[in-house]
Amino acid sequence: MTDPTDSTDPTTTTDSSDTSGIDDGSDGQPRDPTLHRPDGGAVLEDDRDADLDRGPFQQWVSDSISHPERVYRAMFYVAAIFFLFTTLFPFYWLLMVALTPEGQLQDIVFTPNGFNPGAFVEVFQVIPFHIYMFNSFVIALASTIVVLVIASLAGYAFGRLEFPGRTPLMLLVLVISFFPPAAFFIPLNDLFNTSFAILRPITGDGTLYNTPFALVTPLSAIFMPLAIFILTTFYSQIPDGLEDAARVEGTTRLGALFRVIIPLSAPGVATAGVLTFIAVYNEFFFSFLMTDGQPENWAPILDGILAYQGQYQVLYNLMAAASILGVIPVAILVVIAQEKIVSGLTAGALKE
Amino acid sequence: MARVQLEHITKRYDDVTAVDDVSMEIEDGEFVTFVGPSGCGKSTTMETVAGLTQPTEGQVYIGDDDVTNLAPKDRGVAMVFQNIALFPHMDVFENISFGLRLRTYDDEEVHRRVEQAADIVQLEGMLDRMPDELSGGQRQRVAIARAIVRNPDVFLMDEPLANLDAKLRVHMRTELQRLHRELGTTIIYVTHDQAEAMTMSNRIAVLNEGRLQQLAPPLTCYNEPANRFVAGFIGSPSMNFAEGKLVEGGLETENFTVDLDAARLPGVTVGDAVTLGIRPEDVHLTQYADSLAASTDQIDARTDVLEPMGDEVFVYLLLAEGAAGSMEEDPATSPNQLLMSVTPDTEIEADQDVNVVLDRSKIHLFDAATGEALVHGITGLEGPESGTAPTEAE
Numbered sequence: 001m002t003d004p005t006d007s008t009d010p011t012t013t014t015d016s017s018d019t020s021g022i023d024d025g026s027d028g029q030p031r032d033p034t035l036h037r038p039d040g041g042a043v044l045e046d047d048r049d050a051d052l053d054r055g056p057f058q059q060w061v062s063d064s065i066s067h068p069e070r071v072y073r074a075m076f077y078v079a080a081i082f083f084l085f086t087t088l089f090p091f092y093w094l095l096m097v098a099l100t101p102e103g104q105l106q107d108i109v110f111t112p113n114g115f116n117p118g119a120f121v122e123v124f125q126v127i128p129f130h131i132y133m134f135n136s137f138v139i140a141l142a143s144t145i146v147v148l149v150i151a152s153l154a155g156y157a158f159g160r161l162e163f164p165g166r167t168p169l170m171l172l173v174l175v176i177s178f179f180p181p182a183a184f185f186i187p188l189n190d191l192f193n194t195s196f197a198i199l200r201p202i203t204g205d206g207t208l209y210n211t212p213f214a215l216v217t218p219l220s221a222i223f224m225p226l227a228i229f230i231l232t233t234f235y236s237q238i239p240d241g242l243e244d245a246a247r248v249e250g251t252t253r254l255g256a257l258f259r260v261i262i263p264l265s266a267p268g269v270a271t272a273g274v275l276t277f278i279a280v281y282n283e284f285f286f287s288f289l290m291t292d293g294q295p296e297n298w299a300p301i302l303d304g305i306l307a308y309q310g311q312y313q314v315l316y317n318l319m320a321a322a323s324i325l326g327v328i329p330v331a332i333l334v335v336i337a338q339e340k341i342v343s344g345l346t347a348g349a350l351k352e
Numbered sequence: 353m354a355r356v357q358l359e360h361i362t363k364r365y366d367d368v369t370a371v372d373d374v375s376m377e378i379e380d381g382e383f384v385t386f387v388g389p390s391g392c393g394k395s396t397t398m399e400t401v402a403g404l405t406q407p408t409e410g411q412v413y414i415g416d417d418d419v420t421n422l423a424p425k426d427r428g429v430a431m432v433f434q435n436i437a438l439f440p441h442m443d444v445f446e447n448i449s450f451g452l453r454l455r456t457y458d459d460e461e462v463h464r465r466v467e468q469a470a471d472i473v474q475l476e477g478m479l480d481r482m483p484d485e486l487s488g489g490q491r492q493r494v495a496i497a498r499a500i501v502r503n504p505d506v507f508l509m510d511e512p513l514a515n516l517d518a519k520l521r522v523h524m525r526t527e528l529q530r531l532h533r534e535l536g537t538t539i540i541y542v543t544h545d546q547a548e549a550m551t552m553s554n555r556i557a558v559l560n561e562g563r564l565q566q567l568a569p570p571l572t573c574y575n576e577p578a579n580r581f582v583a584g585f586i587g588s589p590s591m592n593f594a595e596g597k598l599v600e601g602g603l604e605t606e607n608f609t610v611d612l613d614a615a616r617l618p619g620v621t622v623g624d625a626v627t628l629g630i631r632p633e634d635v636h637l638t639q640y641a642d643s644l645a646a647s648t649d650q651i652d653a654r655t656d657v658l659e660p661m662g663d664e665v666f667v668y669l670l671l672a673e674g675a676a677g678s679m680e681e682d683p684a685t686s687p688n689q690l691l692m693s694v695t696p697d698t699e700i701e702a703d704q705d706v707n708v709v710l711d712r713s714k715i716h717l718f719d720a721a722t723g724e725a726l727v728h729g730i731t732g733l734e735g736p737e738s739g740t741a742p743t744e745a746e
Contacts, residue, residue: 241437244404248508249451249498250425263441 091327097320105316119321126315129322131295132304137329139215139300140281146220147227147276148269154224155231156257160243170232177225181218181285188218192290210297214290219280227272234268235261274337278330301326354415354428354505355380356401356538361410363396363562370396371407372562378540378555383532384567385541387549388559389585394542395510397559401540402508403427414506425454427506430499434511436491438483444470444494445479451502469501472531489520496528500535507539513548525551546586550574558582580723583629583716589666592635592690594628595720603628603717607671607688608651610715613733617717617726625720632666632693634714638707640698646731647709653690655704660696667692667700669708 054062064071096112097105098120104113123129157163158170192214195206208214238261246256262269284302293303305322308315356378363371371393378384386394399405400412403424411420419427430451438447446453448469452462470476473493483491492512499507509528513521529552532539543549549556550570558565558573558581566578570586577583583591596605598614600622614622641647653669669690692708694700713729727733 239435239437241433241435242439244402244424245431245433245437245439245498246450247404247424248402248429248431249502250454252423252425255454260439264439 091324094320094324098317098324100317102315102317116317119317120325123318123321123325126318127304127307128295129304129325132299132301132307133326133329135212135295135298136281136287136300136302136326139212139219139287139298140277142212142216143220143223143280144273144277146216147224148273150220151224151227151231151272152235152257152262152269154228155235156253156261158228159232159234159236160238160240160261173225173228177222181222184218184222185285185289189289210291210294212298215280215286215298215300218286218290219283223276223279227276230268230272230275231265234265238264270337274334277333281330354538355382355413356506356540357411357413358397358401359411359413361397361400361407361412363393363400363405364408369562371400373410374559374562374564375410376557376564376567378538381536381538383529383539383541383552383554385543385549385553385556386559387543387546387556387585388565390544392559393562394544394557394559396562398508398510398540398542401506402429402431428504429506429508430502430504431508431510432492432495432499432512434514436495436512436515438491438494438498440483442483443479444475444481444483444486447483447494448479448497448501450498465501466497469497472500472534473497473527488516489524492516492524493527496531500531500537504537507535507537509539509541511543512541514543514545521548528552546588550586556586558585560585576728577629577716577725579725580627580629580718583718583725587631589632589691589693591629591631591716594630594690596626596628598622598624598626608649610648610710610712610730612730616733620719620726626726627718627720627723629716629718630690630710631714632691633664634711635669635690635692635708636711637692637694637698637700638709640694641709644709644711644713646712648712648715650707650709651690653706653708655700655702655706656689658700658702663696664693665696665698665700667694669706 096108096110099112099114099116100108101114101116107113154173158166189209192208197206199208200206203211203213208217235257242260242264243253243256246260247253251259281301287300287302291297291299291303293299293307295304301322305319305326308318308322358374358376361371361374362369374393374397376384386397388394396405400407400410401414403419403422403426407420411418413419414427414429439450442450445466448466449462452465457465466479467476470479473496475490475493475497478486478490483494486494492515495512512528513524516524525548528541532552541548541552553570555567555569556573557567560581566573566582568576568578573582573586577586580593584593594605594607596603596610598604598612598617598620601611601613603610603612603614603626605628610628614620617626620626636644636647638650651671653671656668656670659666659668669692670688671690672688690708700706713731715730716728717726717730718724719726
């Protein structure tokens with residue numbers, strides 16, 4: 001391939017004079033192909049012939065081929081900016097809507113029409129939004145506790161015990177998580193509206209409708225498989241010796257689970273807990289249909305936000321303010337849990 | 353403190369029998385070591401004592417109680433694990449007091465006992481450290497302190513020194529012996545290292561393929577092995593073995609003959625296959641053999657390789673003419689090789705023709721078919737005429 005008559009042949013010219021024009025559009029570093037090419041630029045020899053009549057795009061392509069890491073970095077920034085924009089812009093827009101006074105909502109263009117931070121107070125005056133928030137928080141917390149306790153026991157069994165049918169059972173649990181929740185709704189709604197004598201002392205009329213149980217029970221079941229899967233993976237990685245040591249020292253198997261295995265699996269437990277909490281807190285379908293929407297009947301945030309929508313007017317600015325307030329508990333939880341996850345990871349790094 | 357009794361313990365997994373009908377009695381305050389090659393069932397046997405494994409058949413007694421179906425926590429045992437198994441999320445104090453805090457002791461008692469235990473294993477001033485801030489030996493001592501703090505009836509140790517470096521291992525070996533003397537607790541110790549077994553125990557239990565081969569004091573296992581496996585396993589380097597056949601008036605092996613009255617051996621007759629075993633230190637050069645009470649006839653050999661160890665020299669002898677020393681062949685079982693141990697001041701070189709004799713009082717004979725020991729020492733079994741009393745036979 002070496003052409004002795006070609007003055008641009010890189011094997012005959014080491015000077016970068018003929019490449020000075022090529023670097024337009026790049027970061028201006030001298031571009032010596034032999035620096036990046038372990039084969040000494042042999043590959044470039046043939047495309048060098050077309051160098052002189054390259055357009056900017058062709059130039060960019062050839063740069064990208066010799067420096068793929070630049071393209072990857074550019075792609076990373078593009079993707080990161082895209083996702084940041086799509087996730088943060090709705091919040092920005094919510095804030096703008098919330099800050100705009102009632103009646104001027106028509107033409108918001110990136111800045112609020114006026115400034116009305118009082119909306120965040122008004123939210124609580126128009127309806128008892130704090131009670132809705134409390135309801136949601138209790139429901140999410142209760143579901144998380146139920147899920148973590150039961151999934152811990154299941155995770156121990158699936159992760160640390162040998163028993164016939166373990167894999168099929170695990171698959172069954174996962175298959176259940178693929179069911180559309182809507183499929184369960186009608187039978188569950190029917191069930192929760194049936195009066196049971198034994199429930200009368202607890203719920204008054206003997207039905208679960210309008211109680212937190214109507215939400216906690218199905219939501220725990222729906223988000224259980226994921227938690228079981230996460231915890232199984234974590235629990236199975238704790239060395240047997242630690243559990244044996246705990247049992248010889250005086251715990252039962254259950255005691256070893258709670259005193260040794262769970263503390264050592266803190267990152268997994270935190271992950272499963274946060275995912276469950278957020279999922280239940282954000283859940284729409286059951287939250288909307290399993291209560292009558294009244295705050296005293298354990299209606300969650302969702303019903304609270306919809307309550308700003310009256311027969312004659314819709315208070316969009318209050319809905320926006322309420323939405324922002326509703327996000328705060330989850331945001332705090334994630335920040336706290338993230339620290340827990342990190343500290344849990346370092347604690348778990350200690351070998352036995 | 354209590355005696356431990358195993359009765360016909362068998363543990364089967366799907367298609368593997370890990371422990372096969374092991375019975376033994378361990379006296380109160382005794383230090384018994386389970387020793388054997390990997391996979392011989394020694395750890396499984398210990399786990400049945402700890403309660404971490406349920407035996408398929410058989411009973412475990414601790415003291416006078418049948419504990420076969422009790423949970424580990426109710427057996428009064430403490431265990432030190434091979435991987436040490438300190439709880440990484442607890443500091444040293446919490447690790448040691450873990451078992452105490454699960455029981456109803458008041459804080460003062462817990463502190464007192466933890467400090468006492470830490471004192472015994474010399475861990476003062478380290479109680480607030482985390483396990484990852486300790487060296488291997490310190491971690492091991494924490495594990496031992498965790499075990500002794502509860503005053504267990506039986507102390508189980510599953511290869512506790514396996515993960516330590518050689519120097520620390522020797523040090524911890526003496527520490528453990530001292531500990532046993534101080535506490536007087538029954539100790540069951542599992543190891544594959546026969547040096548640990550020989551040096552520390554009152555008795556050693558040699559296991560192979562799930563079966564108990566011999567349960568005897570260390571020197572008995574060394575001097576009077578119950579069978580060929582024990583003979584080959586105990587002692588380093590291993591005993592030499594030579595396959596032979598009983599003939600009228602002697603034992604013929606491939607390369608040499610030993611004068612022997614077959615009629616006076618129990619359980620075998622002329623024509624039976626017999627394995628002769630001799631330890632390297634009981635093979636002597638002819639010129640140094642005068643001190644022996646009885647020696648075999650001279651055996652011609654050629655030295656192959658010398659291994660000077662400092663306190664002794666191992667000499668690999670080739671018995672057959674032209675038998676090349678093969679790297680693959682284990683000198684203990686190769687018919688043409690014999691390992692001899694001599695004092696370092698012996699004048700001997702590689703590739704030299706020598707004559708050796710075997711100490712008759714240290715020759716072991718094993719039934720080649722079953723591996724059972726027939727006789728230890730064949731002094732006085734020279735022939736029908738000599739008429740001296742036969743030595744002890746197993």
